[in-house]
Amino acid sequence: MNVTAKPLVIGSVRLAAPVVLAPMAGVCDAPYRVIAHGYGAALVCTEMVSDKGLLYNNVHTEEMLHIEPGEHPVSMQIFGSEPETMAKAAARVEAAGADIVDINMGCPVKKVVSNGEGSALMRDLPRAEAIIRAVVHAVSIPVTVKMRTGWNEAEFTAPELAKRAEAAGAAAVAVHGRTREQFYSGHADWSKIAAVVQAVSIPVIGNGDIADGPSAGRMLAETGCSGVMIGRGAQGNPWVFREVTRYLQDGTILPPPSAAEKYRQLLAHFQALVAYKGAYTGLREMRSHASWYTKGLPGSAALRERLNRAESVAAFVAIVEAQLEQAVDR
Incomplete structure (x- = not known):
């Protein structure tokens, strides 16, 4: 339509x-x-x-x-x-x-x-x-x-x-x-x-x-x-x-974002959230956002579990960057 x-x-x-x-x-x-x-x-x-x-x-x-x-x-x-x-x-x-x-x-x-x-x-x-x-x-x-x-x-x-x-x-x-x-x-x-x-x-x-x-x-x-x-x-x-x-x-139907695009935006969103609310709050609030960003991606359930266990900004970023690297290589 x-x-x-x-x-x-x-x-x-x-x-x-x-x-x-x-x-x-x-x-x-x-x-x-x-x-x-x-x-x-x-x-x-x-x-x-x-x-x-x-x-x-x-x-x-x-x-x-x-x-x-x-x-x-x-x-x-x-x-x-x-x-x-x-x-x-x-x-x-x-x-x-x-x-x-x-x-x-x-x-x-x-x-x-x-x-x-x-x-x-x-x-x-x-x-x-x-x-x-x-x-x-x-x-x-x-x-x-x-x-x-x-x-x-x-x-x-x-x-x-x-x-x-x-x-x-x-x-x-x-x-x-x-x-x-x-x-x-x-x-x-x-x-x-x-x-x-x-x-x-x-x-x-x-x-x-x-x-x-x-x-x-x-x-x-x-x-x-x-x-x-x-x-x-x-x-x-x-x-x-x-x-x-x-x-x-x-009337143009644009293609959906790639897995790499999703991971990049997830990272950018997380960094903005931490800058705005601090590491403690940003890390915890990002868990919900991360589950939405990664829904439907390969291995998303296991990824969400790892992200939910991340106890520092650096750990969270490292997990997402590893996923981004894999997505780019595919």
Whole structure:
């Protein structure tokens, strides 16, 4: 399917392509956002940032406000359940240099929804609208909302939430085609994303089950959405942004990265992570990324086991460099 994508404009922010990195906890830190942007993600989104963490000057939360020069435009996502604290958090995000502030109304995790945050707001639309309105009034940058289709199949509230978001001044919404009840299981229901597109005039960004150029093209064609957001399909796979962007330009299907390319990028990512977070944290956080980068490669299970046992930066690097040497020689 050959789809020529239109430019995606979110308020005052015009994107080079309608291709967005989804906000993912434990994935979308500054090092990976820079990498994703380099491969063609026209907008990168941060891990979700707690409004209360910002309000009480939590050190870890403060660190999450850091933005690298090479990642703009960047959307910083905040979560909470109170209009006043969310407005204050949004102002902090704008002051930190974010180009867009995104409101999380889709996180399905129990500890989040039990506080009335994330997906729980899809069951309290008046509160959700009040939060959006407060955030819009608190900042001069565009405000977006990330949501799911609803709490469960019986509560398909996304179209109504999107209408309320538009009325409250949101510049765009992103819709993950799964319910909160599904978490990440089953298949994303793109027909429900299409229903949201029909309900509002602001851009709708489709999210869920996008893994390559053709699936991104189908998302645009089947839903009429204005852009695509890639989450799990980008874990250990920043090349997906290059592939999707090119496919949406002219229908070209690029070849997948070679094993050598994967090992080189894994090393570069690890070095950036260590430089940003230090050896102890970088080494441990890279284990998840490494498992994604190496998935499907020959001997990947044994390799992951060795990487997980590596106790120093030098040991980790030596293991990957040995794999890279073998891959180049093949």
